[in-house]
Amino acid sequence: xxxxxxxxxxxxxxxxxxxxxxxxxxxxxxxxxxxxxxxxxxxxxxxxxxxxxxxxxxxxxxxxxxxxxxxxxxxxxxxxxxxxxxxxxxxxxxxxxxxxxx
Numbered sequence: 001x002x003x004x005x006x007x008x009x010x011x012x013x014x015x016x017x018x019x020x021x022x023x024x025x026x027x028x029x030x031x032x033x034x035x036x037x038x039x040x041x042x043x044x045x046x047x048x049x050x051x052x053x054x055x056x057x058x059x060x061x062x063x064x065x066x067x068x069x070x071x072x073x074x075x076x077x078x079x080x081x082x083x084x085x086x087x088x089x090x091x092x093x094x095x096x097x098x099x100x101x102x
Contacts, residue, residue, distance in 0.1 A: 055063075
């Protein structure tokens with residue numbers, strides 16, 4: 001009887017993530033090159049009279065990613081808590097969900 005190796009699910013997920021990130025980074029490089037080319041056509045003051053009120057693009061990015069970083073941290077903590085409850089329930093066997101929540 002032939003035995004089949006059980007696929008390492010975590011390794012498969014890591015490989016898929018690695019490939020997805022590589023693709024994203026390639027897209028970002030192409031996008032940056034296009035933005036650099038387009039930037040040469042932007043006037044010194046794109047919104048005359050409003051440049052002093054509009055935040056710098058880098059400030060907007062920092063503020064936005066700061067917020068989304070906090071959202072991701074919160075979601076990760078939530079997901080880890082759910083995973084912990086699922087693990088405890090599985091280890092407890094029948095009626096484990098009731099025991100895990102205590």
